[in-house]
Amino acid sequence: MTAAHPTLASLADDLAAGRTTARKLVEDCLGRIADPAGEGQRVFIHVDRDAALAAADAMDALRRANAAPSRFAGIPVSIKDLFDIKGQVTRAGSRALEDSVPAETDATAVARLRRAGFVVIGRTNMTEFAYSGIGINPHYGTPKSVYKREVGYVPGGSSSGAGVSVADRMAYGALGTDTGGSxxxxxxxxxxxxxxxxxxxxxxxxxxxxxxxxxxxxxxANSVACCAILDAVLADEPITALVPRPVKGLRLAVPTTVVLDDLDDAVAKTFERALEILAKHGALIERIEMPEFFDVGVMNAKGGFSPAEAYAWHRYLITSKGDVYDPRVAARIMRGASISAADYIETVAARPSLIARAAARIAPYDALVLPTTANTPPKISDLAADDAFTRENLRALRNPSMINNIDGCAISLPAHRAGEIPVGLMLAQSGGNDRKLFEVAAGVEGVIRS
Incomplete structure (x- = not known):
């Protein structure tokens, strides 16, 4: 990473050497958030200015006393508005929860970040109730993708503010959620x-x-290693050095079922270039059929998990406050009302076999490799019509949601070159292979944009 986008490790080194302080890092992030020419007002729903500065001062004092809870103590991170933070209202990017009682405790994920000394700088904007892969929010505004800000491209969702907060250095890591690619x-x-x-x-x-x-x-975050550090904290595991696997000899499978269909030209071109680079560095790339990805559609044909489970949570709230929901979100939630208990139970029953078959398919390979999304970020102005929004939302969610359905783990790396429209390269593994995937991804990251 460059100095403009430092890694958690480089920031930790700077803190340890006295080249910076936690207070300086937090003040810099707060300055970028407050910049009227930037996206801060749309990226953050709430900024914890005073609490973040106080936490930074506390981490600096602990470091001076050789008592910092981790070498990353004092580094600012953002929290998606979906998580409870003690004393704050969790709005989930919605107006429907504005009058809710403030949380009594931190979510476990938030508490673990705090325990490691990370400084919570604020709550990031998101698609209302996390129900879209585009990132548009009619209540709090839509932060723009980093690409050609003067044009205005969608940030991706649902963790829209989380992504832009890291890209714009308003935080050096972000806590998000991922149900179908978020x-x-x-x-x-x-x-x-x-x-x-x-x-x-x-x-x-x-x-x-x-x-x-x-x-x-x-x-x-800004790198594979940064995500591995944060993942270890979130999983309550020791933070250990990430050793990249050499690309030479990696066995990578490119699924040809569903996930290569209907790609934007820039996605297809960037993906094939990435495969060529990996092959040049000695990766063994095999294109395989993956019928399990077709079976995901079959399993979800009667509605799937998200509408049914979302409706179960929202059915009383949406009855009383449906008029303040984003209409596009409300429509997707209400689809769950028509899913029968029998259809839902049938979907639940079908999933274990799908997960097992997918794991067996992936087992001979170090990772699956595929485009993160079928589309590049659309222009915000192009999605005013519901049909255009629906089309691009489904294209954004299609590939990443495959991995959620098979209960796998997956990572998206930037594969485009400077000046090109952003394109992500996704590496995936079956469930439980998180550490292996990080090692493979770290190796791929080292060559992919060469």
Whole structure:
């Protein structure tokens, strides 16, 4: 990473050497958030200015006393508005929860970040109730992707503010959620790294659910190693050095089923260039059929998990406050009202076999490799009509949602070159192979934009 986009490790080194302080890092982030020429007002729903400065001062004092809770203590991170933070209202990007009681405790994921000494700088904007991969929010505004700000491209969702907060250095890491791509899509659309862990890896308490079957909590950051550090903290595991796997000899499978269909020209071109680079560096690339990706559509044909499970959570709130919901979100939630219990149970029953078959398919390979999204970030102005929005939303969600359905883990890396429209390269593994995937991704990251 460049000095403009430092890694967590480089920031930790600077803190340890006295080249910077936690207060300086927080003040710099707060300055970028407050910049009237920037996206801060749309990226953040709430900024914890006083609390962040106080936490930074505390971390600086602990470091001077050789008592910092980790070498990363004092580094600012942002928290998606879906998570409980003690004393704050969790709005989930909505107006429907504005009068809710403030949270009594931090979500476990937030508490673990704090315990490691990370400084919570604020709550980031998101698609209302996390229900879209585009990132448009009619209540709090839509932050623009880093690409050609003067034009205005969508940031990706649902962790829209999370992605832009990292890309614009308003935070050096972000806590997001991923039900069908909500960490990976904003990463792809903003040229950063986003990680979706195996679902069981990070506790889901303290986060407003979208789909209890598919939800997972993960990080967005500037590098694979940064995401690995944050993932270890979130999973309550020791932070260990990430050793990249050499690209030479990696066995990478390119699924040809569904996920290569209907790609934007820039996505197809960038993806094929990435494969050529990996092959040049000695990766063994095999194109394989993956019928399990077709079977995801079959399993979800009667509605799937998200509408049914979202409706179960929202049915009383949307009855009393549906008039303040984003109409596009409300429409998707209400689809769950027509899904029968029998159809839902049938979907639940079909999933274990799908997960097992997908794991067996992936087992011979170090990772699957595929485009993160079928599309590049669309222009915000092009999505005013509902049909255009629906089309691009489905194209953004299609590929990443495959991994949620098979309960895998996946990471999106930037694959485009400077000046090109952002395109993400996704690497994926079956559930439980998170550490292996980080090692493979770190190796791929080292060559992919050469």
């Amino acid at each position: 960490c990976r899509i904003p990463a792809a659309f903003n040229g950063i790294v986003g990680y979706k862990p195996t679902q069981s890896r990070v506790p889901l308490d303290g986060g407003i659910p979208l789909s209890s079957s598919l939800d997972s909590f993960g990080p967005l």
